[in-house]
Amino acid sequence: MLTLVLAACSKGTDAPPDAGPPPKSPAAHLQALKGEVTLERDGKAAAAQLGYLFVGDALETGESGEAKVRFPGGRFVEVSPDARFTLAEGEGGLVLNVARGLVLTRVPNEPSAGPGEKAEAQVSLSILTPFGLTRIGKSEVAINVGKDSASVEVKIGMIELVSRNGEVTQATAGQKVALGTKPPMVLPTVQVVIWAGGKAELKKKDSKAWVPVGKKPLTLAEGDLMRVKEGRSTLQPEGSGTRLVFARGAEVGFAGSGSADGIEETRVELKKGELSGVLAPGKKSRVRLGGGLALLSDLGGQFTLTRTASGYDVNALAGDLKIEREGAAPKLLEGGQSAKVGAKEVEVTEAARDQLTLPSRPGLKVFHSGVGRLSVVWDGEEGKAYRVEVASNPSYTDPLLAGVVHHRFLSVPVPSRGNLYWRVFDGEKELDRGSAYFAPEARSGGELDLRRNEVQDGADKTTIYYQDRPPAVTFTFVPEPGAAKHKVSVFKEGELGSPLVERSVQESQVVLDGALAEGRYLWSVTPLDARGAGLKGGKMNKLEIVYDNAVPNLTIKSPKNGDPGGAAVPVVGIAPVGAKVFVNGKPLELDDKARFNTRAAPLPGGRLVFRMVGKNGAEVYTVRTVRR
Numbered sequence: 014m015l016t017l018v019l020a021a022c023s024k025g026t027d028a029p030p031d032a033g034p035p036p037k038s039p040a041a042h043l044q045a046l047k048g049e050v051t052l053e054r055d056g057k058a059a060a061a062q063l064g065y066l067f068v069g070d071a072l073e074t075g076e077s078g079e080a081k082v083r084f085p086g087g088r089f090v091e092v093s094p095d096a097r098f099t100l101a102e103g104e105g106g107l108v109l110n111v112a113r114g115l116v117l118t119r120v121p122n123e124p125s126a127g128p129g130e131k132a133e134a135q136v137s138l139s140i141l142t143p144f145g146l147t148r149i150g151k152s153e154v155a156i157n158v159g160k161d162s163a164s165v166e167v168k169i170g171m172i173e174l175v176s177r178n179g180e181v182t183q184a185t186a187g188q189k190v191a192l193g194t195k196p197p198m199v200l201p202t203v204q205v206v207i208w209a210g211g212k213a214e215l216k217k218k219d220s221k222a223w224v225p226v227g228k229k230p231l232t233l234a235e236g237d238l239m240r241v242k243e244g245r246s247t248l249q250p251e252g253s254g255t256r257l258v259f260a261r262g263a264e265v266g267f268a269g270s271g272s273a274d275g276i277e278e279t280r281v282e283l284k285k286g287e288l289s290g291v292l293a294p295g296k297k298s299r300v301r302l303g304g305g306l307a308l309l310s311d312l313g314g315q316f317t318l319t320r321t322a323s324g325y326d327v328n329a330l331a332g333d334l335k336i337e338r339e340g341a342a343p344k345l346l347e348g349g350q351s352a353k354v355g356a357k358e359v360e361v362t363e364a365a366r367d368q369l370t371l372p373s374r375p376g377l378k379v380f381h382s383g384v385g386r387l388s389v390v391w392d393g394e395e396g397k398a399y400r401v402e403v404a405s406n407p408s409y410t411d412p413l414l415a416g417v418v419h420h421r422f423l424s425v426p427v428p429s430r431g432n433l434y435w436r437v438f439d440g441e442k443e444l445d446r447g448s449a450y451f452a453p454e455a456r457s458g459g460e461l462d463l464r465r466n467e468v469q470d471g472a473d474k475t476t477i478y479y480q481d482r483p484p485a486v487t488f489t490f491v492p493e494p495g496a497a498k499h500k501v502s503v504f505k506e507g508e509l510g511s512p513l514v515e516r517s518v519q520e521s522q523v524v525l526d527g528a529l530a531e532g533r534y535l536w537s538v539t540p541l542d543a544r545g546a547g548l549k550g551g552k553m554n555k556l557e558i559v560y561d562n563a564v565p566n567l568t569i570k571s572p573k574n575g576d577p578g579g580a581a582v583p584v585v586g587i588a589p590v591g592a593k594v595f596v597n598g599k600p601l602e603l604d605d606k607a608r609f610n611t612r613a614a615p616l617p618g619g620r621l622v623f624r625m626v627g628k629n630g631a632e633v634y635t636v637r638t639v640r641r
Contacts, residue, residue, distance in 0.1 A: 211244015
């Protein structure tokens with residue numbers, strides 16, 4: 014390696030006693046500048062001027078400042094806005110000590126010289142950041158130093174990186190490396206895309222304009238910013254099991270994604286708002302959030318994270334997490350627990366049930382106008398680890414939640430409309446399962462019209478209750494790849510020789526309106542090729558249609574959503590004959606005509622949860638919310 018010498022020293026070997034220290038040799042040349050650029054030399058700072066730079070000099074750019082520095086042999090360093098570096102000497106050459114910002118190094122094909130200089134070999138240059146050292150050699154790199162990490166992108170050649178604890182990593186052209194991780198993480202080129210489920214905007218790192226995100230996914234790059242105006246937007250690295258969902262009001266910066274030592278890592282900076290994270294089951298995953306904070310999962314799971322004035326609120330919905338903070342020991346957050354993460358402390362809160370709780374059983378119905386979360390409860394031992402899965406279909410493809418909890422209940426997000434299916438495992442043994450249908454209340458003010466019912470292929474058994482006349486039944490299924498059509502066959506129980514109804518359709522559903530009376534049925538879906546031949550046999554599903562006056566209709570006349578609240582509010586309505594009705598867990602007294610007229614205390618937040626149990630055990634929940 015060559016040590017930089019830009020100016021000849023005196024040829025004399027002896028200096029007079031009063032000659033003072035020898036003059037400094039130039040280390041580099043400030044060749045171009047733009048905007049606000051400051052030079053600090055010998056403890057004094059002033060506006061930078063074109064000319065030589067010396068060891069010990071510090072160069073700093075403002076928000077609109079840029080600089081270009083030339084080193085011996087023709088190497089250039091381009092300095093971005095809001096950056097700072099200091100020139101120093103190290104073993105065998107110069108060290109560029111970068112405190113913050115982006116610097117880009119470029120090298121010529123052959124050694125070159127500036128005006129009035131002789132051609133000379135390139136000086137050995139290393140770049141030091143707060144997170145480690147980068148030995149450049151004959152290569153081109155872009156280094157971006159942030160608050161809690163530094164990223165190094167190799168443009169040309171090969172580099173060597175040394176972390177703060179002395180671990181050495183090599184990277185070649187096309188690779189990116191994250192310094193500040195243990196060990197440094199080599200990031201392959203990964204496409205990261207974002208889908209807008211509502212209204213979202215994106216600002217590319219080199220742009221000042223926000224542009225709308227359309228329905229098609231957009232590719233993200235390091236430094237891009239995104240904000241969600243309405244609905245929810247999803248960020249997911251290609252091939253990764255990690256998925257981050259951002260709610261309305263969230264603003265986030267993307268800082269990279271990659272994998273090293275079996276850990277998938279995604280780096281974002283949540284500037285404000287809330288995100289929900291889904292981590293791949295059975296894999297190690299880490300989400301870095303800026304400010305030295307990271308969430309590590311060994312086996313996958315789900316969490317929510319909210320930015321607060323003092324830090325973050327973290328909820329481990331399913332699966333255990335380790336909260337990692339710079340300079341502190343990791344803190345375990347078990348599935349179901351919550352934590353407040355501040356600048357100095359992590360305060361863990363034990364899991365608590367939500368206001369609305371459902372027993373773990375199939376066929377429940379919940380009518381609501383905006384319940385955020387509820388708890389599913391099952392029989393078991395307290396403090397024991399249970400593995401849980403929650404999905405929107407009975408086949409549990411693409412589960413919404415999957416992981417471990419350490420108590421006998423699970424907190425789940427509530428869909429505005431649709432189904433949830435869940436199952437609970439004790440080790441490998443399935444302990445319990447259940448399902449619920451969710452929808453807003455009917456507009457009739459309490460008359461629950463359940464005439465249209467959906468049954469899905471893959472459900473072992475579905476029971477439909479009706480009151481007035483036989484209901485419309487919608488049979489739905491997942492299309493078989495390569496099938497031209499699908500044949501849906503419905504048989505009466507015990508009469509499999511001849512189908513009662515048979516339909517061949519190109520869609521993924523069949524609607525039978527009033528064609529099936531009270532009784533028990535079997536039905537199946539068979540994929541067909543273009544000639545009408547079956548590609549494979551269909552699984553038989555059970556369906557039962559039951560006339561029962563006691564199940565569907567609970568009429569609640571008061572309170573209505575948005576009515577005035579208070580310590581107690583009027584609770585007035587009519588229940589089906591033979592039903593039992595509870596409000597906020599307390600039974601309501603019914604007269605001989607199944608009417609109720611009383612007062613009840615709302616739960617915190619102004620919520621009243623009505624639970625109706627039919628004479629056959631079927632349960633329907635209705636949630637009303639009054640003003641606080």
